[in-house]
Amino acid sequence: MHCTVITASRSRGIGGGLTYETTDASVKPGSRVLVPLRNALVEGIVLAVTEKRAQEDFDVKMVKEVLSNQPLLTEAQIKTLLWVAEYYHCTVRHALSVFLPAPPWNTLAEHPETFYKVQEVETATRGTKQKLVTEFLAGKEWVMEDELRAATGASRATLKALEEKGVVAREERMHTPLSPHSPASLQSPTLTTDQESAYQSIKKNSHPSLLFGVTGSGKTEVYAALIADALREGKGAILLVPEILLTEHIIGRFEELLGGREKIAILHSRLTNAERRSEWRRVRRGDARLVIGSRSALFAPVDKLGVIIMDEEHEWTYKNEQTPRYHARETAEVLARNADAKFLMGTATPSLESWSRTKSGTYHLARLPKRYKDAALPTVRVIDLADAAFGKQYPFTEPLIDAIRERLARGEQSVLFLNRRGVASALLCLQCRRRVVSASSQKPFTVHRSGQGRAFLLDHTSGERSDMPALCPHCSSARLHAVGAGTQKIEDLLTQIFPNARLLRADSDTLTHPEHMRLLLKKMREGSADILLGTQSVVKGLDLPEVTLAAVLVADVGLSLPHFRAGERIFQLLTQLTGRSGRTKPGEVIIQTFRPGAPEIEFASRHETEAYLEQELKLRLYSSYPPATRMLRLVTKKGAAKAEELRRACEETSQKKDLRLVVSAAPTLFGGGSTWHVLVRGANPTAVIPSLDLEGVTLDVDPLDCV
Ligand code: ADP
Ligand code: ZN
DSSP states (O other): EEEEHHHHHOOOOOOOOOEEEEOTTTTOOEEEEEETTTTTEEEEEEEEEOOOOSOOOSSSSEEEEEEEOSSSSSSHHHHHHHHHHHHHHTOOHHOOOOOOHHHHHGSOOEEEOEEEESSSSOOOOOOOOOHHHHHHTTTTEEEEEHHHHHHHHHOHHHHHHHHHHTSSEEEEEEOOOOOOGGGGOOOOOOHHHHHHHHHHHHHOSOOOOOEEEEESSSHHHHHHHHHHHHHHTOOOOEESSSOOGHHHHHHHHHHHHHTTTTTTTEEEEEEEEHHHHHHHHHHHSSSSEEEEEEEGGGGGOOSOOOOOOEEHHHHHHHGGGGSOOHHHHHHHHHHHHHHEEEEEEEESSSHHHHHHHHHSSSSEEEESOOOOGGHHHEEEEEEEETTTTOOOTOOHHHHHHHHHHHHHTTEEEEEEEETTTTEEEEEEETTTTOOOTTTTOOOOOOOOOTTTTTTEEEOTTOOOOEEEEESSSTTTOOOEEEEEOOGGGGHHHHHHHHHSSSSSSSSTTTTTTTTHHHHHHHHHHOOSEEEEEEEHHHHOOOTTTTEEEEESSSSOOOOOOOOOTHHHHHHHHHHHHHHHOOSOOOOEEEESSTTTTOHHHHHHHHHHHHOOOOOHHHHHHHHTTSSEEEEEEEESSHHHHHHHHHHHHHHHHHHHTTOOOOEEEEEOEEETTTTTEEEEEEEEEGGGGGSSSSSEEEEOOOOSOOO
């Protein structure tokens, strides 16, 4: 037989795997083998097994040794891996890198562990250390050494002494899997009528389902019902969340469902390598049957996968911005199909991609139109920043300050959303409300800072640079304002305005670990803080019952980006905002903006999600942007000349093959001028790939970020 093997070696040029011969009929996809490579023997994973072809025009080497036929990857995973490589145009090795922890792979396989058990409990005179150990072991079956030492602080020497006295017995043995869930130990949630009918329709439908439910409608309860079903049938489940820092309450909910954390694995990018391996092995041996985590948790080796759930499916964090540049939604759909599992996405603001798929019938649509217990959605107030006089208090307007003051007086809490830090912004005129545009392309300039901190304008379409103007080119007003600037000072400002308020700050600097988040949430829940100030990415998913005011200080940051998804992103953010306020008492939302008339702001302030999606979808159709078309992005650090060469090659191929592609080249927003990208959109943009010289070019299929 022949088999395709991916080796642990990082040698160039063999990312697609090598062919070896074997006479061992037990070798199968997922087997671990030792193969000769150059002058060494290296570890490898078999991805495919084929009949030996009669005539080979090259020498096929033999597999040296079969290390294990306990596959490290499930069949469904291998199929999905090959799909990732093909669809995202990356090597199989790159695709494999997201499925397995880094090599060496031999330690991933099950190996014997050391276990201890009490032999005789009679109390001979012993030291306190020894007593701790015997007390811990009393009445227990075999306990793993790691666990024993962690619980008692005992040294190896202590254990050895006890063993020599015959007090404890030691054994090297394989880990005994935890017993599966008995149907009785899983309490399915009690669903409301709406939740029950959504759940039933999701169960019945074999397509991927999109659960479109307003914030606070209890989507988590529907997830819990599906996960309980899967576990009861002896299957596993994966629950994807956009940001692990925001999952404490979800994890809590599932600990309750499963009676503890023992059968849950938590996978995210902040784990150390050792932690990742340990969680990976818990999943693989079947101890952890529910995996919760960020996008990479999708690749956990769950055997007999029953359901994959993706919470907040619209979130941008589901796209991997390194090779392989997979999107977890697309990949989950393929994995679910390969594993014969159900795929459910949940959101209050569907992505345009998913929304259009519910219309074409590719996805099944289920709805939760009301909040749990019919709680009201918060009232929304839009404040025009261009009209406000704030002097030194920018961006705090009087109505916002009053609203916060009211909460302080009533002992209620407020949440304030900051702009993302360090974002490039547009130059806006507060008089005529137009943005300063470039003469060469008529597109808005973005504001950049040079190495010396001096501000200048850059046009991302043509590459044109300009100094900061003193007056508005449209109306000659001097009221020019760089949108999105000055966010660092907001905390100080807030302390000045409300010297007695108890303030908490949450951003990626102060929150680096789930434990920090847990502490912060605890403080808010106990009521030992009045105002939570956070960056949008951190604060948007919080579930805080006592918050009655949620405000975004400047909603326009995304609007100023020259990006076809900017409006969608703002809309999603504003809807998340409404989800933070008034969970238990009537709440209010304040949106401060320079563009109160922008459609995403108007629709969001009226809670009209579906109407927004419909009109945005129409726009995308008219202008041939995704999801009406597909997109390919070619990124190069080799500057304008390479970008121009790529652009021309794409145009030529498009014409030759009648692909009708729209092609454009521009410097990227954060690339310092030398990083350029070429955007190709149409029905089949990847058809240009074979005709391109891709040396020094990164391919991004279905890009999210294209500024
Ligand atoms: P969503 O994810 O849709 O924003 P959640 O799942 O967070 O909503 O639910 C909002 C609140 O309502 C939570 O505090 C949750 O405990 C409660 N809730 C929703 N459905 C139920 C239910 N069927 N039984 C008990 N509590 C529920
Ligand atoms: Zn003007």
